[in-house]
Amino acid sequence: MRLDAKIPAGPLAQKWDRHRFETKLVNPANRRKYSILVVGTGLAGASASASLAELGYDVKTFCIHDSPRRAHSIAAQGGINAAKNYPNDGDSIWRLFYDTVKGGDFRAREANVYRLAQVSNAIIDQCTAQGVPFAREYGGLLANRSFGGAQLSRTFYARGQTGQQLLLGAYSAMMRQAAAGRVHLFPRREMLDLVVVNGQARGIVARNLLTGEIERHAGHAVLLCTGGYGNVYFLSTNAKACNVTATYRAYKRGAFFANPCFTQIHPTCIPVHGTYQSKLTLMSESLRNDGRVWVPKTPGDKRAPTEIPEAERDYFLERKYPSFGNLVPRDVASRNAKEQCDQGKGVGDTGLAVYLDFADAIQRDGKATIAKKYGNLFQMYEKITGDDPYRTPMMIYPAVHYTMGGLWVDYNLMSTVPGLFVLGEANFSDHGANRLGASALMQGLADGYFVIPATIGGYLAGTRFEAVTTGDAGFADAERQVAEQTRRLLSIGGKRTVDDFHRQLGLTMWDHCGMSRTNAGLERARAVIRELRAEFWRDVRVPGSAADLNQSLEKAGRVADFMEFAELMVLDALARQESCGGHFNEAFQTEENEARRDDQNFCHVAAWEFTGEGRDPNLHKEPLSFENVQLTQRSYK
Amino acid sequence: MNKTINLTLKIWRQKDRSDKGRFETTPARDISTDMSFLEMLDVVNERLTLEGREPIAFEHDCREGICGSCGTMVNGRAHGPLKGTSLCQLHMRHFKDGDTLTIEPWRARAFPVIKDLVVDRSAYDRIIQAGGYVSVNTGSAPEANTLPVPPELAEKAMDAAACIGCGACVAACPNASAMLFVSAKISQLALLPQGRPEADRRALAMVRAMDACGFGNCSNHRECENACPKEISIANIARLNREFLHAGFISHET
Numbered sequence: 006m007r008l009d010a011k012i013p014a015g016p017l018a019q020k021w022d023r024h025r026f027e028t029k030l031v032n033p034a035n036r037r038k039y040s041i042l043v044v045g046t047g048l049a050g051a052s053a054s055a056s057l058a059e060l061g062y063d064v065k066t067f068c069i070h071d072s073p074r075r076a077h078s079i080a081a082q083g084g085i086n087a088a089k090n091y092p093n094d095g096d097s098i099w100r101l102f103y104d105t106v107k108g109g110d111f112r113a114r115e116a117n118v119y120r121l122a123q124v125s126n127a128i129i130d131q132c133t134a135q136g137v138p139f140a141r142e143y144g145g146l147l148a149n150r151s152f153g154g155a156q157l158s159r160t161f162y163a164r165g166q167t168g169q170q171l172l173l174g175a176y177s178a179m180m181r182q183a184a185a186g187r188v189h190l191f192p193r194r195e196m197l198d199l200v201v202v203n204g205q206a207r208g209i210v211a212r213n214l215l216t217g218e219i220e221r222h223a224g225h226a227v228l229l230c231t232g233g234y235g236n237v238y239f240l241s242t243n244a245k246a247c248n249v250t251a252t253y254r255a256y257k258r259g260a261f262f263a264n265p266c267f268t269q270i271h272p273t274c275i276p277v278h279g280t281y282q283s284k285l286t287l288m289s290e291s292l293r294n295d296g297r298v299w300v301p302k303t304p305g306d307k308r309a310p311t312e313i314p315e316a317e318r319d320y321f322l323e324r325k326y327p328s329f330g331n332l333v334p335r336d337v338a339s340r341n342a343k344e345q346c347d348q349g350k351g352v353g354d355t356g357l358a359v360y361l362d363f364a365d366a367i368q369r370d371g372k373a374t375i376a377k378k379y380g381n382l383f384q385m386y387e388k389i390t391g392d393d394p395y396r397t398p399m400m401i402y403p404a405v406h407y408t409m410g411g412l413w414v415d416y417n418l419m420s421t422v423p424g425l426f427v428l429g430e431a432n433f434s435d436h437g438a439n440r441l442g443a444s445a446l447m448q449g450l451a452d453g454y455f456v457i458p459a460t461i462g463g464y465l466a467g468t469r470f471e472a473v474t475t476g477d478a479g480f481a482d483a484e485r486q487v488a489e490q491t492r493r494l495l496s497i498g499g500k501r502t503v504d505d506f507h508r509q510l511g512l513t514m515w516d517h518c519g520m521s522r523t524n525a526g527l528e529r530a531r532a533v534i535r536e537l538r539a540e541f542w543r544d545v546r547v548p549g550s551a552a553d554l555n556q557s558l559e560k561a562g563r564v565a566d567f568m569e570f571a572e573l574m575v576l577d578a579l580a581r582q583e584s585c586g587g588h589f590n591e592a593f594q595t596e597e598n599e600a601r602r603d604d605q606n607f608c609h610v611a612a613w614e615f616t617g618e619g620r621d622p623n624l625h626k627e628p629l630s631f632e633n634v635q636l637t638q639r640s641y642k
Numbered sequence: 643m644n645k646t647i648n649l650t651l652k653i654w655r656q657k658d659r660s661d662k663g664r665f666e667t668t669p670a671r672d673i674s675t676d677m678s679f680l681e682m683l684d685v686v687n688e689r690l691t692l693e694g695r696e697p698i699a700f701e702h703d704c705r706e707g708i709c710g711s712c713g714t715m716v717n718g719r720a721h722g723p724l725k726g727t728s729l730c731q732l733h734m735r736h737f738k739d740g741d742t743l744t745i746e747p748w749r750a751r752a753f754p755v756i757k758d759l760v761v762d763r764s765a766y767d768r769i770i771q772a773g774g775y776v777s778v779n780t781g782s783a784p785e786a787n788t789l790p791v792p793p794e795l796a797e798k799a800m801d802a803a804a805c806i807g808c809g810a811c812v813a814a815c816p817n818a819s820a821m822l823f824v825s826a827k828i829s830q831l832a833l834l835p836q837g838r839p840e841a842d843r844r845a846l847a848m849v850r851a852m853d854a855c856g857f858g859n860c861s862n863h864r865e866c867e868n869a870c871p872k873e874i875s876i877a878n879i880a881r882l883n884r885e886f887l888h889a890g891f892i893s894h895e896t
């Protein structure tokens with residue numbers, strides 16, 4: 006099968022307009038006859054549900070949480086990009102497009118990224134109109150700040166709670182449609198399988214997390230908006246329920262998985278402090294606007310930070326990257342922190358941390374100004390660590406944060422299974438091998454508010470649908486498989502808990518498929534994962550029953566999928582014999598330890614096709630061609 | 643700084659909605675003071691699982707104080723002893739070796755217990771559905787800067803918008819009133835020019851929905867404000883009352 010990205014012809018700037026013009030429309034009166042299943046209520050799912058319902062489609066929306074408002078998007082702190090150029094500092098749609106393509110280390114599609122930049126401004130308009138309380142200047146106009154890896158100010162924000170406010174905006178728009186009877190909400194449901202009938206995605210099977218009942222839902226199209234899979238590493242900044250189950254099971258039903266090894270390690274997180282730790286906390290990257298990153302010059306220097314004189318500190322990012330300094334992209338900042346720690350210069354009890362110091366900023370701008378910008382983050386830091394960042398530098402270390410990989414989609418956001426669309430972090434589309442700060446919120450909302458409402462009509466209007474009911478064999482078959490897995494998990498009665506297995510899997514992935522990778526390490530990881538998976542199915546202990554709220558069972562299902570998916574990540578990392586963005590293979594680096602791409606051989610999207618249990622997947626390549634930007638070695642010097 | 647403590651938990655166990663429920667006493671041993679409260683529960687649950695018992699069901703997700711999933715009463719206080727802090731952000735350094743902690747779910751007629759510490763807060767979603775939004779379809783928004791908003795107003799709106807929908811205000815209130823939650827949303831949207839056109843209708847509809855969900859009345863105990871992890875101010879309740887009176891006064895609806 007040849008992958009067709011369906012990129013419209015014509016000049017870059019006109020593709021989206023032209024595509025919308027050429028796409029078939031569904032007659033407004035017919036829209037309510039189409040039933041659309043939306044899985045997930047993060048930015049992508051909530052915005053898509055609201056927008057499709059406003060158009061008149063019949064929408065059914067599912068989420069794991071007790072309320073759709075709690076999706077993981079709620080936790081995003083820093084902000085959302087747009088090309089408004091309010092500060093008049095030289096921004097434009099073209100520049101946002103260029104920065105995003107370059108930031109992704111030239112492993113994303115030009116046409117998708119350009120469209121993203123094009124719709125970015127309308128997102129800000131929409132959210133503002135919904136009552137999202139963005140930060141404002143004295144004159145009452147919207148404020149901007151610069152953010153991770155950008156040299157200009159294009160980031161809109163609502164204190165350190167931008168994701169919360171954007172999500173509540175999208176959620177409220179969706180609830181308005183729920184009140185109007187056009188969105189039917191199914192909270193506390195976990196999608197456990199995709200139902201494909203005659204080659205089309207026609208439904209899902211979901212577990213009611215309160216009653217344990219396996220439910221069948223049929224529709225004309227399925228939208229997966231189920232977020233990223235960072236929790237394969239156990240410790241990450243993702244919320245605990247984030248998982249790969251929906252996308253992985255869709256993969257097993259024929260949707261190709263693209264670039265699974267592209268994961269983002271965020272440079273500014275609170276370091277790990279104990280084996281009991283359940284998750285990692287992000288300290289917004291905006292802190293790098295004013296904080297200075299440093300380590301002692303001498304390895305093993307255990308003095309308190311305030312006792313280390315200026316001359317004995319190494320501000321390594323400022324030293325190595327004079328023009329970007331502390332604002333280099335995430336992958337670069339993370340790798341450099343690791344490098345310093347590997348040289349024995351790491352600080353704190355574990356030696357796995359670097360300082361992020363606000364002393365100079367406080368002296369320059371005053372404590373009040375710094376408190377206004379970062380007060381809530383400082384407070385959160387103090388709550389968790391017991392240290393006061395106004396007095397002593399923060400300690401930070403990189404942590405798993407975001408996954409650029411996801412289900413392969415074409416320009417219409419449709420996967421390789423007709424009728425299965427994938428939005429938000431769950432797809433692979435716009436961030437290449439590394440995502441710039443404040444661009445995931447932008448992408449999630451772009452997909453949901455503006456892209457899918459325009460593209461889904463083309464599919465629905467151009468497709469013949471047979472009548473399908475939940476009584477069909479496809480549903481029964483999926484339900485049987487789900488029930489069988491549940492029965493198996495509950496019947497093992499072994500000696501290790503689900504978390505115990507998950508932790509071990511995570512450590513393996515972090516060590517060998519994390520910030521820096523080697524072929525030997527990846528090979529070893531593959532063997533370890535296989536053994537661990539076998540042991541999981543032999544020795545896991547899942548208490549409770551299938552017929553009520555059973556959080557251990559929920560976790561077990563997700564970890565079972567992570568156990569398989571981890572191997573796919575490793576395979577992908579092994580197949581990509583180059584370094585790019587977040588994928589850093591030690592064998593491929595420049596003299597200055599930067600990622601060295603191989604554009605001759607790897608300028609493609611790697612899309613994996615499931616071929617059956619126990620068999621290696623097939624690799625398909627979608628070549629990436631760059632007609633508007635020049636492929637260069639990324640330089641932030 | 644890191645040390646370990648031993649605690650005794652008196653924890654609410656309830657099989658399902660119809661079960662009467664009871665307290666169960668169980669130890670929490672070797673708890674690092676750097677752990678969060680939920681990590682302490684994780685440790686207890688790991689032990690219960692290996693002992694062949696059912697772990698304690700409790701709600702959580704972000705574990706950084708923003709999703710609003712978590713929350714229980716700890717020694718009679720919603721989200722525990724620390725002001726302005728959700729349970730997931732409460733760390734064990736605030737407890738002493740040998741302490742006994744009584745842990746129970748939110749108690750309110752409108753929040754029935756589902757299992758152990760998990761309650762049904764869907765009433766909140768019903769209230770938002772009744773009017774907690776601005777009616778603007780995708781695509782029809784004006785350019786964002788056409789409507790300047792004085793930064794003081796934007797800040798106040800943001801203060802109110804910070805509500806995470808956890809339900810602690812209801813749990814802390816002797817009348818189980820949801821006024822703080824409802825007033826936070828009404829205030830956010832009433833303060834911003836974008837929300838003004840529907841302010842009256844919104845106030846009436848949301849208050850009506852709140853009553854229909856079985857929440858109690860507000861009689862100014864202020865317990866809600868004390869318990870709120872986001873320190874939402876009861877000034878919002880005063881604003882709600884003004885909006886509601888105004889709306890009732892000019893309303894053409896009945």
Ligand SMILES: Cc1cc2nc3c(=O)[nH]c(=O)nc-3n(C[C@H](O)[C@H](O)[C@H](O)COP(=O)(O)OP(=O)(O)OC[C@H]3O[C@@H](n4cnc5c(N)ncnc54)[C@H](O)[C@@H]3O)c2cc1C
Nearest residue numbers: 045046047048049069078083084196232429430443445446
């Ligand atoms: C701490 C943190 C801070 C961040 N800050 C920023 C930032 O400042 N700027 C930025 O641009 N990006 C940021 N990001 C990234 C960004 O928040 C996410 O990429 C984005 O919110 C993902 O949105 P989504 O809609 O794709 O998925 P999510 O918000 O993850 O939503 C997934 C939804 O799917 C549901 N779901 C999942 N699986 C199933 C299933 N099997 N069945 C049913 N439902 C399911 C969940 O219940 C949920 O509703 C941050 C991320 C983190 C972790």
Ligand code: SF4
Nearest residue numbers: 805806808809811870
């Ligand atoms: S007002 Fe405070 S206590 Fe009440 S739901 Fe909102 S955040 Fe929770």
Ligand code: FES
Nearest residue numbers: 703705710712730
């Ligand atoms: S777990 Fe999200 S607020 Fe506590």
